[in-house]
Amino acid sequence: MINKVVSNVKVAIQDIKDGDTLMLGGFGLCGIPENCIAALVEKGVMKLTCISNNAGVDDFGIGLMLQKRQVKKMISSYVGENAEFERQLLSGELEVDLIPQGTLATRCMAAGYGMPAIFTPAGVGTEVAEGKEVRNFNGKDYLMEYAFNADFAIVKAWKGDTAGNLIYRSTSRNFNPVMAMAGKVTIAEVEILVEVGELDPDHIHTPGVYVHRIFQGSNYEKRIEQKTLSVKS
Amino acid sequence: MLDKNGIAKRIAKEIKDGYYVNLGIGIPTLVANYIPSGINIVLQSENGLLGMGPFPYDGEEDADLINAGKQTITTVPGSSIFDSAMSFGMIRSQKIDLTILGAMEVSENGDIANWKIPGKMVKGMGGAMDLVASAKNIIVAMQHINKAGESKLLPSCTLPLTGVRCIKKVVTELAVLDILPGGGFKLIERAPGVSVDFIRASTLGKLFSENSVPEMNLD
Numbered sequence: 001m002i003n004k005v006v007s008n009v010k011v012a013i014q015d016i017k018d019g020d021t022l023m024l025g026g027f028g029l030c031g032i033p034e035n036c037i038a039a040l041v042e043k044g045v046m047k048l049t050c051i052s053n054n055a056g057v058d059d060f061g062i063g064l065m066l067q068k069r070q071v072k073k074m075i076s077s078y079v080g081e082n083a084e085f086e087r088q089l090l091s092g093e094l095e096v097d098l099i100p101q102g103t104l105a106t107r108c109m110a111a112g113y114g115m116p117a118i119f120t121p122a123g124v125g126t127e128v129a130e131g132k133e134v135r136n137f138n139g140k141d142y143l144m145e146y147a148f149n150a151d152f153a154i155v156k157a158w159k160g161d162t163a164g165n166l167i168y169r170s171t172s173r174n175f176n177p178v179m180a181m182a183g184k185v186t187i188a189e190v191e192i193l194v195e196v197g198e199l200d201p202d203h204i205h206t207p208g209v210y211v212h213r214i215f216q217g218s219n220y221e222k223r224i225e226q227k228t229l230s231v232k233s
Numbered sequence: 234m235l236d237k238n239g240i241a242k243r244i245a246k247e248i249k250d251g252y253y254v255n256l257g258i259g260i261p262t263l264v265a266n267y268i269p270s271g272i273n274i275v276l277q278s279e280n281g282l283l284g285m286g287p288f289p290y291d292g293e294e295d296a297d298l299i300n301a302g303k304q305t306i307t308t309v310p311g312s313s314i315f316d317s318a319m320s321f322g323m324i325r326s327q328k329i330d331l332t333i334l335g336a337m338e339v340s341e342n343g344d345i346a347n348w349k350i351p352g353k354m355v356k357g358m359g360g361a362m363d364l365v366a367s368a369k370n371i372i373v374a375m376q377h378i379n380k381a382g383e384s385k386l387l388p389s390c391t392l393p394l395t396g397v398r399c400i401k402k403v404v405t406e407l408a409v410l411d412i413l414p415g416g417g418f419k420l421i422e423r424a425p426g427v428s429v430d431f432i433r434a435s436t437l438g439k440l441f442s443e444n445s446v447p448e449m450n451l452d
Contacts, residue, residue, distance in 0.1 A: 027281075027299070030303070077360070078356055078357035089354075098355065099358075101359050102317075102360060103362075106322075108318065122367070124396075125398075126362065126395060126397070127393055158297075171281050171299055172296075174317050175316070175317045178317060222296035224294065225303040226302060226304040228288045228306075229288050229305070230288040230289065
């Protein structure tokens with residue numbers, strides 16, 4: 001079996017350079033590639049375009065890269081909860097492309113399925129449609145949206161094997177599988193790295209063919225954004 | 234006049250046995266507290282979960298298990314997890330029976346604005362544009378009038394749109410209204426103690442009403 005393991009996070013991200021376009025998995029702070037983000041901050045690559053549903057919070061997730069002004073452009077569906085983001089946006093330091101969440105996911109999916117574009121009704125008749133081709137199918141209008149073209153996809157999975165097969169846990173799956181499929185180079189960090197043969201082929205979410213590099217991460221903080229509890233009655 | 238829980242309670246009566254339902258953030262989230270007993274429904278959270286359960290007890294929260302509002306949640310028996318593309322796939326292909334979401338403005342032809350106020354920090358539309366563009370049945374939970382007493386049910390929206398000609402029913406603190414296929418709000422029910430005249434005065438969009446309109450039953 002082809003071995004995709006790299007020794008550590010530094011090796012995994014070593015050829016990411018200024019001006020690259022990155023996809024980063026996660027929804028809010030759930031399922032984000034914490035180790036790779038920390039290493040990108042340490043490496044100090046600049047002028048990045050980041051495709052990610054959200055932009056982290058001030059002191060965690062992509063927020064850490066924003067603090068170091070490493071991000072030139074964000075492509076996201078929702079970017080609340082981040083004061084530094086707001087400051088950079090209002091001062092013009094940061095470009096932001098806000099797109100519907102389903103469009104974001106499906107533009108990733110299209111890239112992973114080898115399709116150049118998709119048609120979606122999301123945004124028809126709104127400012128999202130400006131400048132886009134509209135096609136009518138069966139009496140309903142749809143916008144043409146292009147597949148993403150990302151230099152690197154960086155994802156977080158729960159378990160992975162040395163062949164790059166991935167299994168996600170609970171709702172930390174979110175954008176990770178579709179982004180894993182969509183990168184020219186896909187880097188996966190996992191909580192548990194096992195030998196080939198230890199994962200049931202029927203349980204694989206992302207086949208290893210999509211994953212170029214895999215490593216076992218460490219010190220996962222897994223910060224909770226909105227801890228909300230039921231009260232025992 | 235209804236409070237937020239009253240609006241949620243009234244909307245809950247629209248939910249039928251066997252529905253798959255997506256609840257937006259705010260008042261729609263409260264609807265989950267008022268699902269009539271004896272009705273089986275499945276709540277979808279668009280970050281990738283069918284079968285959302287209540288919030289966890291202290292100590293049982295799981296950072297990997299959140300809803301679309303990024304709150305810690307639980308699953309119910311029979312739940313399933315999937316990726317974001319599939320999540321919006323089931324929304325786009327109308328497998329989700331009912332979407333309940335909030336709005337800042339709704340127009341008499343069913344347009345909705347709920348994501349952007351010019352001049353204020355824009356946080357993004359999240360999944361709202363996908364939901365309103367595809368759902369076959371959308372109920373909007375919103376305030377009928379703003380704090381200055383101005384109507385938010387308008388001839389046409391003044392704020393940037395989230396979707397066009399997609400809303401069919403609106404529940405406010407004052408009334409239940411349907412949006413007619415040919416345009417216009419049709420007054421269906423009044424909130425307890427609210428007069429037709431007051432609703433008429435609070436609705437800037439075209440309003441159609443019978444002389445006698447029943448009061449909501451919130452039991």
